[in-house]
Amino acid sequence: MNFTDMLRAAGAQNQSMLCVGLDPEPSRFPGAWRGDAQRIYEFCAAIVDATADLVVAFKPQIAYFAAHRAEDQLEQLMAHMRVRAPQVPIILDAKRGDIGSTAEQYAREAFERYGADAVTLSPFMGWDSVKPYLEYPGKGAFLLCRTSNPGGDDLQNQRLASVDGQPLLYEHVAQLAQGPWNLNGQLGLVVGATYPAEIERVRAIAPTVPLLIPGVGAQGGDALATVRAGWRPDGPIIVNSSRAILYASSGDDFAEAARREAMKTRDVLQAARP
Numbered sequence: 001m002n003f004t005d006m007l008r009a010a011g012a013q014n015q016s017m018l019c020v021g022l023d024p025e026p027s028r029f030p031g032a033w034r035g036d037a038q039r040i041y042e043f044c045a046a047i048v049d050a051t052a053d054l055v056v057a058f059k060p061q062i063a064y065f066a067a068h069r070a071e072d073q074l075e076q077l078m079a080h081m082r083v084r085a086p087q088v089p090i091i092l093d094a095k096r097g098d099i100g101s102t103a104e105q106y107a108r109e110a111f112e113r114y115g116a117d118a119v120t121l122s123p124f125m126g127w128d129s130v131k132p133y134l135e136y137p138g139k140g141a142f143l144l145c146r147t148s149n150p151g152g153d154d155l156q157n158q159r160l161a162s163v164d165g166q167p168l169l170y171e172h173v174a175q176l177a178q179g180p181w182n183l184n185g186q187l188g189l190v191v192g193a194t195y196p197a198e199i200e201r202v203r204a205i206a207p208t209v210p211l212l213i214p215g216v217g218a219q220g221g222d223a224l225a226t227v228r229a230g231w232r233p234d235g236p237i238i239v240n241s242s243r244a245i246l247y248a249s250s251g252d253d254f255a256e257a258a259r260r261e262a263m264k265t266r267d268v269l270q271a272a273r274p
């Protein structure tokens, strides 16, 4: 099954547009696990087990594993998700972006080593840096478009004087993803929940591509405004929350607390659909 089909099937089965972000930070692990980077796999697997029937996707962030020399635990986690939640697509959040020959290696890492269904990419280096990922049939690639962080303004809100109609840079990225770069329907866009007006703008330019929307929960994005701005019957949204779910409790009940928080967020998102 390709990424888009998986997304549709998981969304329907779990009645969800929630993506649980797997950003394991050992200093925030519960009880006796606190500070123990050997527990990264166990911590994430417990979160996956507690939320697998509530999500449209999981999004492991590669830096949280690589920083602790825990790539082997990420491989273990990918295998676990395949067994425990085979219907749920996995977006590897790697935010890669490099010249074509190096991008080929990053694509191989994401799709062959880790077996991800989709990956996040920076489009800053242009078409040849994105194309190698699209050569994997059925895999998805989300281009950073209007990110959730305050510094996103610095470049993404600059006007492109050389392009007809002079769009802002993030609007141009949205145009490319909806049109000329989207050869086989594999592209999506990353838009922050912290900027609902810009989500609406992106949706006007790119009505059907999947939007990955981080920023609800710990970053304070507005879930209701996010859904109203981004959701379309033929334009799926994947709303990510990481810390607010992973660290809902710092005690031994962390997995149950994560489940409660995920359920609450899932239900708020579902109820917000127009």
Ligand SMILES: O=C(O)c1cc(=O)[nH]c(=O)n1[C@@H]1O[C@H](COP(=O)(O)O)[C@@H](O)[C@H]1O
Pocket (backbone or CB within 6 Å): 021, 023, 061, 093, 095, 120, 146, 147, 148, 149, 190, 191, 192, 214, 215, 216, 217, 218, 219, 240, 241, 242, 243, 244
């Ligand atoms: O691509 C992303 O996932 C991403 C894009 C963006 O604009 N903002 C953003 O926060 N993210 C990621 O989404 C997650 C947000 O985590 P929380 O703020 O804890 O929910 C982190 O893994 C970020 O790296």
